[in-house]
Amino acid sequence: MKLTLKVWRQKNGKTPGEFKTYQAEHISPDMSFLEMLDVVNQDLITKGEEPIAFDHDCREGICGMCSLMINGVAHGPKQAITTCQLHMRSFNDGDTITIEPWRALPFPIIKDLVVDRSSFDRIIQAGGYISVSTGSAPDANTIPVPKPDADKSMDAAACIGCGACVAACPNGSAMLFVAAKAAHLSFLPQGQVERYQRAVNMVMQQDLEGFGNCTNIGECSAVCPKEISMDTIARLNRDLIVAALKGIEPAAQPAEARAG
Amino acid sequence: MTGVLTLYRTSVGKKVIMAVTGFILVGFVVFHMYGNLKMYQGPEVFNAYAAGLRELGYPVFGHEHLLWLARVILLVSVVLHIWSATMLTMQSQKNTFANGVSGMRRYGEKKRQTGYAAYTMRFGGIVIFLFIIYHLLHLTFGVVGYGPGEFKHPHGGEYEVYSNVVIGFQNPLISAFYLFTMVFLGFHLYHGVWSMFQTLGLNSAIYTRLLRGLAVLIALAVVIGNISFPIAVMAGIVGPAA
Numbered sequence: 196m197k198l199t200l201k202v203w204r205q206k207n208g209k210t211p212g213e214f215k216t217y218q219a220e221h222i223s224p225d226m227s228f229l230e231m232l233d234v235v236n237q238d239l240i241t242k243g244e245e246p247i248a249f250d251h252d253c254r255e256g257i258c259g260m261c262s263l264m265i266n267g268v269a270h271g272p273k274q275a276i277t278t279c280q281l282h283m284r285s286f287n288d289g290d291t292i293t294i295e296p297w298r299a300l301p302f303p304i305i306k307d308l309v310v311d312r313s314s315f316d317r318i319i320q321a322g323g324y325i326s327v328s329t330g331s332a333p334d335a336n337t338i339p340v341p342k343p344d345a346d347k348s349m350d351a352a353a354c355i356g357c358g359a360c361v362a363a364c365p366n367g368s369a370m371l372f373v374a375a376k377a378a379h380l381s382f383l384p385q386g387q388v389e390r391y392q393r394a395v396n397m398v399m400q401q402d403l404e405g406f407g408n409c410t411n412i413g414e415c416s417a418v419c420p421k422e423i424s425m426d427t428i429a430r431l432n433r434d435l436i437v438a439a440l441k442g443i444e445p446a447a448q449p450a451e452a453r454a455g
Numbered sequence: 456m457t458g459v460l461t462l463y464r465t466s467v468g469k470k471v472i473m474a475v476t477g478f479i480l481v482g483f484v485v486f487h488m489y490g491n492l493k494m495y496q497g498p499e500v501f502n503a504y505a506a507g508l509r510e511l512g513y514p515v516f517g518h519e520h521l522l523w524l525a526r527v528i529l530l531v532s533v534v535l536h537i538w539s540a541t542m543l544t545m546q547s548q549k550n551t552f553a554n555g556v557s558g559m560r561r562y563g564e565k566k567r568q569t570g571y572a573a574y575t576m577r578f579g580g581i582v583i584f585l586f587i588i589y590h591l592l593h594l595t596f597g598v599v600g601y602g603p604g605e606f607k608h609p610h611g612g613e614y615e616v617y618s619n620v621v622i623g624f625q626n627p628l629i630s631a632f633y634l635f636t637m638v639f640l641g642f643h644l645y646h647g648v649w650s651m652f653q654t655l656g657l658n659s660a661i662y663t664r665l666l667r668g669l670a671v672l673i674a675l676a677v678v679i680g681n682i683s684f685p686i687a688v689m690a691g692i693v694g695p696a697a
Contacts, residue, residue: 201563214563267564293564300550363568365559366547398465407547408466410576411650417568425653426660433656435467439458445465 196222196283199291200235202247208303214293224284228271229254229261231283248307254279256420259355262362263308264295269359269418277357277420297362301369301404312358314404315372321400321446322393323376325385338384348382351375353421360415360423366407371415373397374427381434391443394434399445466546467654469539474651476532476539481648483529484640485673488680495687498617498696505614537584544577572642573650579639586636593623600629621695624688637682644674 198219205212219235226234229251236246252260261278265271271281286292296304301314340348354375361369377394380386386393402408409428416425462468490508494501512521553561559574567574592598597606597619605622607615624630648670652658658666687693 203563264562264565267562267566268568295562295564298551298553298561300552365551365574367550368547395461395465398467402464402466402546405550407550408470408543410543410547410573411646411653412573413569414567424660426658426663429653429656429658431656432467432470432654435461435465436471436656439461439468439471442458442461444461 196224196286196288198222198231198283198286198289201291201293202308203295204247204307205296205304207306212304212307222283224282226283227254227279228263228265228281228283229279248305248309250309251279256280257355259357262297262310262312262357262359264293264297264362266293269297269363270357270420274417275420275422277355280420297358299358299361299367299406301367301406302358302361310358312356314406315356315358315369317404318369318373318397318400319376322389322396323380325380325389327385340383344382348379351382351423351427352379354379354419354423355421357420359418359420361406363414363418364407364409365412365414366410368409368415369401369404369406370409370428370431371419371423371425373401374431375423377431377434378427381430391434391438391441392446394431395438395443396446398431398435466543469543470654472535473539473543474654476536477647477651479528479532480536481644481651481673483525484644484677488677491684492680494617494620494684494693501617501620502614505616506612533584533587537580540577540580570646572646575639575642576646579643582636582639583643586632589632593629594619600626618696620684621688621693624685627689630685630689633685634682637678640681641674641678644677645670648673 196219200217200219201214202217203212204215217235217239219231222231222234229249232247232249239246250260250262252258254261256277256279259277261270263270263278265278265281270276270278271285273281273285294308296302296308297310297312302310302312304310352375354372356372356376358369358372360371361367377397380393381390411425411428413425416423462471490504493504508522509519511525516524548557551557551561559565559567589599593600594616597608600623606619609615624633649658649663649666652662652666684693
């Protein structure tokens with residue numbers, strides 16, 4: 196396969212970036228999208244040029260590191276997969292492919308296609324946990340969990356925190372991520388104690404980081420590699436309203452937001 | 456009280472304000488469309504409806520009491536709806552700002568994966584707001600769109616809204632503007648009705664299809680009802696009183 200790539204190149208967060216065009220030749224249809232970029236980079240290195248920087252790690256769709264806007268769709272044209280699971284057979288010989296980084300204020304560009312997603316970590320720090328006293332492991336099945344709840348919790352827990360939801364959102368909202376991280380705890384008995392405080396803290400931290408707000412468009416769920424449902428957002432909204440009725444305020448010291 | 460502060464301070468809280476005021480406004484447009492259907496029953500019934508609105512809730516409520524209560528609630532709702540929309544839009548535009556633009560345009564290429572209606576909410580909202588101002592100046596106050604003496608103001612408890620509507624909609628440009636706005640109102644209702652349940656946390660996998668259906672039903676009923684009025688006048692179905 197021969198392809199033309201329009202790639203966003205940016206030296207660092209301070210310099211403005213631009214699209215550059217590259218020719219990708221000798222591409223096998225069985226290569227993954229990232230392997231195709233590896234081949235292009237090898238070519239660039241041989242020519243003495245700077246290789247294209249992109250995030251990747253496990254290359255099997257579970258780590259959430261890969262993060263490309265491919266032809267205007269987060270993680271490319273196929274549904275329910277990450278960029279590393281996308282194969283070149285999804286494209287045609289001679290295609291022009293546009294590759295861009297995630298774009299959102301709380302995801303500052305580090306280099307080329309690599310963005311800093313540590314704002315997600317700070318949202319987790321603000322409430323995406325349960326507090327338990329450590330000690331010897333409790334017996335299995337001492338706390339019964341209904342199977343439908345366990346399933347819903349697992350569906351939400353499938354979120355790998357890749358940030359495609361933010362990238363695809365016209366508002367740059369992180370609500371699908373926040374909602375998934377709140378829902379996988381709120382469906383389980385262990386998550387009940389801090390449930391409402393968690394909702395307030397995580398939403399507050401999301402706002403502080405500078406993410407946009409949800410207008411229920413659904414772009415996030417449509418591109419989510421783990422197909423997280425918009426239901427989780429309704430659930431988070433419900434928890435926040437209940438928290439407000441209970442008079443719960445955001446915790447005194449939110450994690451420091453770096454963006455802004 | 457601290458809970459109210461939480462709503463005010465978070466983006467979700469502002470959306471709750473948006474949803475609750477939206478609920479009130481949806482109630483109004485449905486009622487408004489239903490009431491105006493009386494123009495098909497002739498001038499007497501339609502003019503009596505206008506007069507009857509002043510006696511809404513009688514004998515529990517006095518003359519125009521409930522009407523004024525409704526007007527105040529609606530006005531406050533419109534103001535809060537626009538305020539929260541403005542705050543939320545500013546937050547989103549700041550966040551998505553890249554390469555001198557924001558929203559979807561921040562990418563060199565972006566493909567829409569979902570329905571079109573949700574994307575018209577902000578522009579459509581502005582169109583609807585401008586329409587409300589024009590609509591009040593037109594059919595309520597008779598300041599615009601009428602030749603001298605054509606608009607009949609209420610006099611001594613007598614309302615001649617029927618003749619005002621017929622003369623008002625005989626102008627094709629004004630009717631076209633009304634029809635144009637209804638397209639945006641339709642999109643606004645289709646996304647907004649479902650969206651307010653989602654925002655209030657009343658949506659779930661079980662209810663989502665039901666609520667989408669409700670949104671389609673309300674949007675279609677309001678749009679079809681409303682566009683029928685100028686069309687009926689221009690087609691002569693609703694003509695001047697004999």
